[in-house]
Amino acid sequence: MGIINTVFMSTKQLLFSFLFFFTLSLSAQVEPISFISHRVKKKETLYGLARKYDVQIEQIYKYNPLIKKIGLKKRMLLQIPVYLKPKPTTKASLPDTLSMYLVKPKETKWRLAYRYGITVQELEQYNPEIASGLKIGQEIIVPKRSEAETLALEKEFNYYKVKPKEGFYGLEKKLGVVASDLIALNPLLKTNGLQAGMILKIPLGLTGDLKIDDDLLVEKNNLLDSIPPDSKVTLGLLLPFKSNQIEFDSIQDTETKLKTRNLHTIALDFYSGAVMAVEEAASLGVEVVLNVLDTQNDKQYLKSKLDSLNWSDNDLVIGPMIPSNFDILSLQDSLKLIPMIAPLSSNPVINRPNVYQSITAPELLREKMFDYLDTAIDSTQNVLVIADSLNYEIEEKLLNRYPFAQVLRPEPGGYVVPDLIDSLLVDSLTNKVVFESQNLGLIASVTSLLNSQVSKDRDVQLFTTYRSNAYDNSNISKKQLGNLRFTFTAGTFSDESKRTRAFDSLYLSSFGDLPKREALRGYDLTLDVILRWAHKKQLSSDALGETEYIESRFDYVPHKDQGYQNRAYFLLEHQGYELSEIKK
Incomplete structure (x- = not known):
């Protein structure tokens, strides 16, 4: 590490001189070498002209002062300055302490800054063109380092970018790590400080309370703070209460209907969570007008x-809950300009410009799990793929990615032969098993058999690219899943620590029971859309x-066709009797 520190310090000292000469070469070009005459055409903008002629907007203003007085007008004759372009920086023109680096896929500024022992700001000073981000294949300037002098990122750690004016005490409060431990892990702190x-x-x-984004610890987005004053949201809520089927004169019949899980109770639970969210938003200063309609799960009645x-007076509409009903309504002229949020079903709805699918799609969960498997599986391990007949396509994708994997197909009766599993697992290597099935009986059989193979001499870990609701069945042992460190992606995660006693007490006093999953979903989704609209008058925004x-994450991005999909997810692993989120 001593060598790295020495090189780091000498590079910092030379950075100023490099930037000084680089700045001189730019400042020498303050005067244009010639001008181009341009007649303004219809719909042309200053931004477009600046890009076309590779100049800055301020440089166009400087030689065409009339624009600031009357604006850019059609047929206006402009004088566009032409500057002598500096020679591009090449490896040969750099001082000995610097070198050129070709940006690879998935690399980020913070990763490169860590690797070369500099700050992100210093990397941007070397390369002003990367201020807005890196591009694959881009050549950038970095300090010259031998392979031994660069710092490798390790999966066993997270990473954090120090903020301005942040000290050791602040980091200890934020992350829970003391200064001595930070210095032990980051020796550069001894010589350079924070x-x-x-x-x-x-x-x-x-x-701490940070989230992990591609190994980097970053602040969570918190829309509960800094809500704009006088915020008001009008929200439509369409749920299949089916009140027309309840005989309110018959207490016994009503109690029977409301004790079983059906559309009545699911809608009521979701509604109770939505009401809690509206009350929470009101306490934060957002006035919410909630318009509720019983869809009766009847398309004609609904229309x-x-x-x-x-209903065009609503800012947003949540529902209908049933995808086929949702698709009919999203076509209606009165709603086509209003954001409509599909609330509960993972079954796809038709993508339209105003449609937001709030449930993370199974295809996206699979894609994210494949990405994780690429980091967790390699040819030094004993990899076994088990897939039933409905998942042969997934089996093929797995084998294309991991051609060294062995394959075990279940028997026609929906079971696997115990001796065959025993023969395919080994003691000398880590066993990674990827299991693809949504069949309850097969899931129970395979997890039990794999669990029986786990010992101090035989390490077995289980994965799936899609965890269906079958795993929630009481016949699937949570203890066995913990022994197998069963790992998967999910759109929701029930973490009891996020549900406060105050929330449970308030819900219990309001509705006479603890909240079920549909109630928590109703709360999460409703509060999120209210706060997003209060902040930005839209649901999808980088800001x-x-x-x-409590249980859900939301991050809406444009769908490849039209509309928007939620791309947020959890990467989860069973550990003992607990289910925990692990690093993506």
């Missing part, structure tokens, strides 16, 4: 009601980013 933009290695278990009610509540 610097804004410096990347620090952080123990894996110490994240007739919408014709008689002016809003990913949000997180």
Whole structure:
């Protein structure tokens, strides 16, 4: 590490001189070498002209002062300055302490800054063109380092970018790691101290209240703070209460219907969570007008009601809950300009410009799990793929990625032969098993058999690219899943620590029971759309980013066709009797 520190210090000292001469070469070009005459055409803009002629907007203003007085007008004759372009920086023109580096896929500024022992700001000073981000294949300037002098990122740690004016005490409060441990992990702190933009290695278990984004600890988006004053949201809520099927004169019949899980109770639970969210938003200063309609799960009734009610006054609409009903309503002229949020079903709805699918799609969960498997599986391990006949396509994708894997197909009766599993697992290597099935009986059989193979001499870990609801069945042992460190992606995660006693007490006093999952979903989704609209009058925005509540995360991005999908997810692993989120 001593060599790295020495090189780091000498590079910092030379950075100023490099930037000084680089700045001189730019400042020498303050006067244009010639001008181009340009006649303004219809719909042309200053931004477009600046890009076309590779100049700055301010430079166009400087030689065409009339624009600031009357604006850019059609047929206006402009004088566009032409500047002598500096020669591009090449490896041969750099001082001995610097070199050129070709940006690879998935590399980020903070990763490169850590690797070369500099701050993100210093990397940007070397390369002003990367201020807005890196591009694959881009050549950038970095300090010259031998392979032994560069710092490798380690999966056993997280990383953190130091903020301006942040000290050791603040980091201890934020992350729970003391100064001595930070210095032990980051020896550069001994010589350079804490610097804004410096990347620090952080123990894996110490994240504070931050989230992990591609190994970097970052602040969670919190829409509960700084809500604009006088915020008001009008929200439509369409749920299948099916009140027309309840005989309110018959207490026994009503109790029977409401004791079983059906559309009545699911809608009521979701509604109770939505009411809690509206009350929470009101306490934060957001006035919410909630318009509720019982869809009765009847398409004709729903269309007739919408014709008689002016639902175009709503800012947003949650529902209907059933995808086929949702698809019919999203086509209605009165709603086509209003954001409509599909609330509960993972079954796809038709993508339209105003449609937001709030449930993370199974295809995206699979894609994210494949990405994780690429980091967790390699040819030094014993990899086994088990897939039933409905998942042969996934089996093929797995084998294309991991051609060294062995394959075990279940028998026609929906079971696997115990001796065959025993023969395919080994003691000398780590066994990684990827299991693809949504069949309850097969899941129970395979998890039990794999669990029986786990011992101090035989390490077995289980994965799946799609965890269906079958795993929630009581016949699937949570203890066995813990022994197998069963790992998967999910759109929701029930973490009891995020549900406060105050929330449970308030819900219990309001509705006479503890909240079920549909109630928590109703709360999370409703509060999120209210706060997003209060902040930005839209649901999808880089400024809003990913949000997180009791069980759900939301991060809406444009769908490849049209509309928007939620891309937020959890990467989870069974550990003992607990289910925990692990690093993506």
